[in-house]
Amino acid sequence: MSSSVPLACGCGKIRGAIEPASPSIGRRVVCMCIDCQTFARWLGNEDAILDEVGGTDIYQTTPSRVRIEHGREHIRCVRLSPKGTYRFYAGCCRTPLANQAVSPGIPFCGIPHRFMDHDGAGVSRDDAIGPVRARVQAKGATGPAPEGSHHEIGKLYLAGAAAGLLWDRLRGGHRPNAFRADDGSPIAEPEILSKEERSGLRAQCGPRRAAVLP
Numbered sequence: 001m002s003s004s005v006p007l008a009c010g011c012g013k014i015r016g017a018i019e020p021a022s023p024s025i026g027r028r029v030v031c032m033c034i035d036c037q038t039f040a041r042w043l044g045n046e047d048a049i050l051d052e053v054g055g056t057d058i059y060q061t062t063p064s065r066v067r068i069e070h071g072r073e074h075i076r077c078v079r080l081s082p083k084g085t086y087r088f089y090a091g092c093c094r095t096p097l098a099n100q101a102v103s104p105g106i107p108f109c110g111i112p113h114r115f116m117d118h119d120g121a122g123v124s125r126d127d128a129i130g131p132v133r134a135r136v137q138a139k140g141a142t143g144p145a146p147e148g149s150h151h152e153i154g155k156l157y158l159a160g161a162a163a164g165l166l167w168d169r170l171r172g173g174h175r176p177n178a179f180r181a182d183d184g185s186p187i188a189e190p191e192i193l194s195k196e197e198r199s200g201l202r203a204q205c206g207p208r209r210a211a212v213l214p
């Protein structure tokens, strides 16, 4: 059975849906990498975005399943480095919206949990998109990662993800893409963090962060 998951930024200006979304379509992953933590810190909303060990709960789906119905003009884009992933966020309230590969041909769209409005749907996150399937990049965790976490990205996980991407691409999952213009460029000109800003934020992330805390 599949259904849809409503999307809403923190202030409600940007709204849409993931459809279809279900535990068997897409995959729910917690990523503890330094980049995801850096993004959360840059947004200034890390306590709401990150779990107790610095993980971000993300539902991985295809761009073709993500619809933006309102507030597209508020969407902004940032890259942590000149070659970094496109990270879309809400200019209105700095809610993280979506992570996408730079190439518009890659049928990947990671939606951070803060953008999913499960309360609006009256369905728990577990029921809507299933339990967490993998916890990855535990080497970036700010504390003891839950048992079963992968230190990096597990090989088996990676193989499954690659097969999924190929399958999704064959089925045209890379289009349409609400975050891209017709030529594949991001709908908002990406801001690129300076080296200084990036390293300043990164210094506050990962295991080192735990080490400097009292």
Ligand SMILES: [Zn+2]
Residues within 6 Å of the ligand: 009, 010, 011, 012, 013, 014, 090, 091, 092, 093, 094, 095
């Ligand atoms: Zn907003």
Ligand SMILES: [Zn+2]
Residues within 6 Å of the ligand: 031, 032, 033, 034, 035, 036, 037, 137
């Ligand atoms: Zn990450």
